[in-house]
Amino acid sequence: MNKSHLEKIKLSTKDSLARGRFKFIADETLRDNIAIYVQYVTFLLSLDEEYDLGIIAYSIYKDIVIHTAHVIESLLHNKLREMIGNGLVDPKNVLDSNLKHSEEKFIHECNGGKYVVCKVVQKGLEDDTQFIAINRAGKRSGLLTDALFQKCEEVRAMRNKIHLSGLKLVDDQYTKVKINQVFAIATEVINRVRDY
Amino acid sequence: MIRYMSSKLLTTVSATRRKGADTKICTLEKRYGKDFGVQNDKALWNYFKNKGFGSLSRLLGDE
Numbered sequence: 001m002n003k004s005h006l007e008k009i010k011l012s013t014k015d016s017l018a019r020g021r022f023k024f025i026a027d028e029t030l031r032d033n034i035a036i037y038v039q040y041v042t043f044l045l046s047l048d049e050e051y052d053l054g055i056i057a058y059s060i061y062k063d064i065v066i067h068t069a070h071v072i073e074s075l076l077h078n079k080l081r082e083m084i085g086n087g088l089v090d091p092k093n094v095l096d097s098n099l100k101h102s103e104e105k106f107i108h109e110c111n112g113g114k115y116v117v118c119k120v121v122q123k124g125l126e127d128d129t130q131f132i133a134i135n136r137a138g139k140r141s142g143l144l145t146d147a148l149f150q151k152c153e154e155v156r157a158m159r160n161k162i163h164l165s166g167l168k169l170v171d172d173q174y175t176k177v178k179i180n181q182v183f184a185i186a187t188e189v190i191n192r193v194r195d196y
Numbered sequence: 197m198i199r200y201m202s203s204k205l206l207t208t209v210s211a212t213r214r215k216g217a218d219t220k221i222c223t224l225e226k227r228y229g230k231d232f233g234v235q236n237d238k239a240l241w242n243y244f245k246n247k248g249f250g251s252l253s254r255l256l257g258d259e
């Protein structure tokens with residue numbers, strides 16, 4: 001069975017984005033993956049603009065927010081990795097320490113509570129470093145200004161709505177205004193990462 | 197999208213990709229008189245601007 005062609009859709013292609021807007025990204029795999037995400041964002045937006053999606057529209061908007069947030073997170077992560085690799089930033093100064101529970105030693109029990117000591121270990125920038133740690137490292141390293149840090153935190157909060165079990169409200173409040181705000185933040189991050 | 201291309205055009209697109217050349221889809225569209233839904237950069241920026249998404253145009257590099 002032949003599928004219908006979405007004739008009204010307008011989109012920016014992965015190749016065009018990778019060779020143009022995102023050509024400053026040295027990591028080819030990341031550059032292509034980001035281009036694929038932005039290509040999809042343009043597709044979703046055009047889909048919503050050109051076709052009557054009814055009750056699906058807010059899910060399209062949420063998908064746009066999530067994908068744009070992933071682009072922001074990966075750009076910051078990659079830039080930090082480059083800065084650390086080039087010796088411009090010491091991970092000890094920008095990444096939080098964490099408690100390594102595997103080496104914990106029980107030392108005392110009091111009022112039903114157990115007290116332990118454990119070794120504080122310094123985590124490096126990992127492939128799975130969380131968005132919040134990336135934002136904080138971005139601020140501490142100077143990559144993010146205070147204002148841009150706050151904006152990235154807003155995006156992170158929106159992106160966290162992928163965790164449905166943690167939501168207290170029905171998540172159907174996405175608007176054009178909100179989408180434009182996220183795009184504006186993404187633009188600031190792209191330019192900052194490119195020029196810093 | 198590819199299913200709608202003629203075999204000749206498909207070959208051209210494939211060859212272009214193999215060579216890694218800078219030939220754009222819009223160039224191929226112009227050459228073969230077909231619309232693949234892919235806009236040149238300026239047209240795309242204007243399209244999103246006109247739809248009320250100037251911020252996306254800026255994200256894509258219009259400024």
